[in-house]
Amino acid sequence: MQTVKMVITGPYSSGKTEFISSISEIDVVKTEREVTTKAEREVKDQTTVAMDFGRITVDDDLVLYLFGTPGQRRFDFMWEILAEGMLGFVVMVDSAKPETFREAKSILETFRAYAPTPYVVAANKQDHPDAWQTDDMRVALRIDEDVKLLPCVAKDKESVKNVLLELLYSILEEMES
Amino acid sequence: MQGNLRDVSLTQVLNIINLSRKTGTLVLYEAKKTGQMEKVNAEQERERIEAGAERAHIVFKEGKLVHARIGEQDGNLVTVLNKSGKLTDGQAKIIRERTKNVNDKAIALKLIGANYVTQKDIINSIQQYTMDIVYNMSSWKQEPFRFQDNVMPTVERIMVPIDLKNVIIELSRREEMLTELNNFLPDLDRPLKFPPDLKQKFQGVHLSVEEWRVVSYVDPKNTIRQIAKASNMSDVEIRRVVYGLVQAGLVQVVEPAAGSALQNSSGRRARPRPKSSNVQADVVNRLISKIKSM
Known part of the structure; x- marks a missing residue:
């Protein structure tokens, strides 16, 4: 059986676990722990410390694994391990939290340095009233026009499917070029 | 936005x-x-x-x-x-x-x-x-x-x-x-001092009112921040004035005491690059079909 993997990365609380949960055929294997600092607790109660793990079985011969990275920098030793052999990666960004844009950009650059694989940026939480428009986010994040920056709502399966499909199209394009 | x-x-x-x-x-x-704290990223508040x-x-x-x-x-x-x-x-x-x-x-x-x-x-x-x-x-x-x-x-x-x-x-x-200016003068809690050849340096020099005000407070006991406060200047203004005075050689910033080693930048360990995937187009097409059908 062949297995392929994609990595879902992004800053703390950008929606990586929710993204994987929306599409995975198995309950996501979560490695979450209660957050330890007061400021973190104000954002969410639990956080991923090692990785989230979701699965999509294509057929008897092929399985796609989705790995969510821990958002906290102190666990970034896991990133390289997760990046090894990845088909591509998704960078999740919370559209309503411009204070996390810089961190998102930094994570994006780190993963690009790990492996020259295709990637897309998912502008998550587009249903939030304070969400930035994707065009504005592209300028703020300094993302080139040829990189896909896609509107996303991680709790919506169709939206997640769209992001993954766009990533796969980019992977295909690169293979054929 | x-x-x-x-x-x-x-x-x-x-x-x-x-x-x-x-x-x-x-x-x-x-x-x-x-007065409340918030997260900047996963580690910093x-x-x-x-x-x-x-x-x-x-x-x-x-x-x-x-x-x-x-x-x-x-x-x-x-x-x-x-x-x-x-x-x-x-x-x-x-x-x-x-x-x-x-x-x-x-x-x-x-x-x-x-x-x-x-x-x-x-x-x-x-x-x-x-x-x-x-x-x-x-x-x-x-x-x-x-x-x-x-x-x-x-x-x-x-x-x-x-x-x-x-x-x-x-x-x-x-x-x-x-x-x-911030890089030139990151620490406003340092005092200013005059150079040794003071008279020669100030000969024929025309200072602005702001510059005179700063010069009049130059003393190893006064930090730049204190001078700014006494002269009613913002951090930006005092940095600009001190920068000009230092460039002209009229005053010097007192260096911090020896032994206060600069903090090393937290460089990350260099690790070998992970291997990238070696997957065929057929596999990607099968993944696309599967996700479309979900």
């Missing part, structure tokens, strides 16, 4: 407005410290800042800067022309009294008709006034902001469109200068 200049700089905000050709008003608010009173309004039409107002300044035409030196204080006072409840366009026509100013004077003065307001914001680093789509000033003003590209370039230059 909303956020904080701590996270998105003013040049970035203007760049977004320029590229998206937005129409509306960018409102900047006073940064109100809450910082004090949460909330939007206080409105501090400035910058108005845009199809991505061009057309109007700016700061604080209590009304930004009407008489004020603008007075500030640019086209009207004296006396003239401005009389015109204000005689033109109460008259809009800026009507005032402009009257002033041109009376040969007080030309149309070119008015356009140049408004442009300069507007740009000066924006440039003065180059030191703003933590103000919350919100862009209000399609909101224009309620009071009728003469709007002269200004290409944002040049404003962004000038603003970037000023921000760079501020960064350079």
Whole structure:
């Protein structure tokens, strides 16, 4: 059986676990722990410390694994391990939290340095009233026009499917070029 | 579009407005410290800042800067022309009294008709006034902001469109200068001292009032911060003055005591690059079909 993997990365609380949960055929294997600092607790109660793990079985011969990275920098030793052999990666960004844009950009650059694989940026939480428009986010994040920056709502399966499909199209394009 | 200049700089905000050709008003608010902490990223925390009173309004039409107002300044035409030196204080006072409840366009026509100013004077003065307001914001680093789509000033003003590209370039230059000043003088808690050959250095030198004020406080007991406070100068102003004085060799910044080793940058361990995937196009096509069918 062949297995392929994609990595879902992004800053703390950008929606990586929710993204994987929306599409995975198995309950996501979560490695979450209660957050330890007061400021973190104000954002969410639990956080991923090692990785989230979701699965999509294509057929008897092929399985796609989705790995969510821990958002906290102190666990970034896991990133390289997760990046090894990845088909591509998704960078999740919370559209309503411009204070996390810089961190998102930094994570994006780190993963690009790990492996020259295709990637897309998912502008998550587009249903939030304070969400930035994707065009504005592209300028703020300094993302080139040829990189896909896609509107996303991680709790919506169709939206997640769209992001993954766009990533796969980019992977295909690169293979054929 | 909303956020904080701590996270998105003013040049970035203007760049977004320029590229998206937005129409509306960018409102900047006073940064109100809450005393509560919030996360910057997964590891760092910082004090949460909330939007206080409105501090400035910058108005845009199809991505061009057309109007700016700061604080209590009304930004009407008489004020603008007075500030640019086209009207004296006396003239401005009389015109204000005689033109109460008259809009800026009507005032402009009257002033041109009376040969007080030309149309070119008015356009140049408004442009300069507007740009000066924006440039003065180059030191703003933590103000919350919100862009209000399609909101224009309620009071009728003469709007002269200004290409944002040049404003962004000038603003970037000023921000760079501020960064350079900060890098030159990161620690304001250090004192200043005079060089050994004091008399020779000061011979034939003409100092500004601000420079004299700083020079008069130079003493190893006074830190730069204390001098700034005594001279009623902001951090930016004192850095600029001290920078000039140091460059001219008139004063020296007292170096910190030996042994205070500079903190090493936390360089990450270099690790071998992970291997990338070696997957065939057929596999990707099967994945696409599967996800489409889900």
